[in-house]
Amino acid sequence: MAEVILKNVTKVYEANQKVVENICVEINDREFVVLVGPSGCGKSTTLRMIAGLEEITSGQILIDGVVVNDKPPKDRDIAMVFQNYALYPHLTVYENMAFGLKLRKFGKKEIENRVNEAAKILELENYLNKKPKSLSGGQRQRVAVGRAIVRKPKVFLFDEPLSNLDAKLRVQMRTEISKLHKSLNATMIYVTHDQTEAMTMGDRIVVMKDGVIQQVDTPLNLYNYPANKFVAGFIGSPSMNFIEGVILSDSNKFKCNSSEITFNLNQTLIDQLVKHVNRKIIIGIRPEDFYLEHEKQPASNVINIYIELIEPMGNEMFVHFSIDGNNCVARISPTDKIKEGDKVTLAFNLEKIKIFDTETNKLI
Amino acid sequence: MKRILLYTFLGITSFITILPFLWMVSASLMNDGEASVFPPVFIPDYATLIQFQTLFVRLNAAQNFLNSLLLSTIVTLLSLFFNSMAGYAFAKYRFAGKNSLFNLLLTSMIIPSQVTMLPLFLLLKYLGFINTYMAIVIPGLANIFGIFLIRQYCLSIPDSLIEAAKIDGAGDFEIYQKIILPLAVPILVTLAIFTFLGTWNDFLWPLIVLTDNSMYTLPVALANLMGEHTKDPELMMAGSLVTIIPVIIVFLVLQKYYIKGIMMGSVKE
Secondary structure (H helix, E strand, O other): OOOEEEEEEEEEEHHHEEEEEEEEEEEOOOOEEEEEOOOOOOHHHHHHHHHOOOOOOEEEEEEOOEEOOOOOHHHOOEEEEOOOOOOOOOOOHHHHHHHHHHHOOOOHHHHHHHHHHHHHHOOOHHHOOOOHHHOOHHHHHHHHHHHHHOOOOOEEEEEOOOOOOOHHHHHHHHHHHHHHHHHHOOEEEEEEOOHHHHHHHOOEEEEEEOOEEEEEEOHHHHHHOOOEHHHHHHOOOOOOEEEEEEEOOOOOEEEEOOOOOEEEOOHHHHHHOHHHEOOEEEEEEOHHHEEEHHHOOOOOOEEEEEOOEEEEOOOOEEEEEEEOOEEEEEEEOOOOOOOOOOEEEEEEOHHHOEEEEOOOOEEO | OHHHHHHHHHHHHHHHHHHHHHHHHHHHOOOOOHHHOOOOOOOOOOOOOHHHHHHHHHOOHHHHHHHHHHHHHHHHHHHHHHHHHHHHHHHHOOOOOHHHHHHHHHHHHHOOHHHHHHHHHHHHHHHOOOOOOHHHHHHHOOOHHHHHHHHHHHHOOOHHHHHHHHHHOOOHHHHHHHHHHHHOHHHHHHHHHHHHHHHHHOOHHHHHHOOOHHHOOHHHHHHHHHHHOOOOHHHHHHHHHHHHHHHHHHHHHHHHHHHHHHHOOOOOO
């Protein structure tokens, strides 16, 4: 068993700077949980508190049922992979991977077996006698992962391990880490600012902002049922489009602030929003929920826009436009029929839109 | 044309700089009186080691040489040990008053050593260390320049290396011994050269605290030689050569680390 439980964990630095506030999360045994959020949201600080590299101001952290608040990192049975690899430059790959085992007085044979086994999994057999400076970024990261694997810890911690890699290598290593989780079947806690990594790798995702957990859920639930505007905008690429406006009581129509856009609501939404009539709300529409009106059956919920920019991606196009001065993006099938500067009619799926309270930003 | 002029200028300047040293080597291989003739002789008629024989056999310079070697080595090793620990602590540990303490140490560097010589002498006298090796070793155990040099270097070592070592199971001293020291070799060697040279060449302090001929270091013994044998420039040149050859060897062997240590931190990597 290697579950990790955070109970009301708070971290306050000097001068009353609260960086993590009242974090409560349970990470199940063998689960791959991703902490995601923008820079400065407290995700790395939370991970470092689990590792024992930062002191906890208040709250408790339990690993495998044992409170570890006062335990040094070496006694928590965890292994960590750092963003900048943190390989010992004066040691060979073999020595880097064996370092922790030697300190723990493992026998030479046992060390050799574990290092060779890890090297085989990570395809590092030919590099065991080399020093880190002669390796590529991806190889160094694999050595860092190997150093963690040989320890056979209860919990693996990853602190943005792919941030220093180029885009192609990042995609490759993402897959390798996911496969590693399946083969090792270990509890893993992964920190990233990249929502794509979070969505593709995590069993569950913890979305954080300003030191506070916004939502904890599976990737699909976060995508389909975001708890608030921040989660809705953070998950999904390109980001969700937000249109602020008001529901008109006489016509049950939504009218955006600048009255450029007006569309009918369906009965489900009308029933849902009965308390919000004549009050401001925010409508969120994902770029992929837009389509050109002529592509499907005629729709009553359409908006007329001027195309400001088209980004052809090959298998799709990103169409940039503005509503109420806000930049918006639609993700549509590639077509030659539209170009920059055109006025087009975009339709969208009413059932997919999200509505947020203007004051609390929470999902209605 | 410009390059030719530059190289000519550099060649002449280098020759002028090295000329006294070359003459010193030459004179040390001359017979008695050969260095004082006029016009001066730059190359001895017959090279001889008689001056060195006199130095080591008659004047017991071997004992002074051993004193210098022993003291320089002990002071270098001990000061490296203490300076490296202090520098690492100032760079990577958090403790109350760290910055104030470090600033205080730095400020004390403006006090000239001559000011502290008397109180230091009295302290060592009360401890009973005058005319012993301890009188040289104790003041050299740690110095602020060394602590500063190592602190600045340790600041460039990523914190994540130390954190990785903590997670791997290393204690504080193991991190210092197995991670920090190997990484700090260039700066340690630089500091070793500075300390070795400084201790080897030190004249005033050994002169003050050492009173027996048998305890004298080479610079002090050489100064005595000058007092007793002013009319024997060949013997004095031999004594000077014996004094500087070890430091030249140390410098030549370790100079690549020295240059690397000096340049460290000057260029962003």
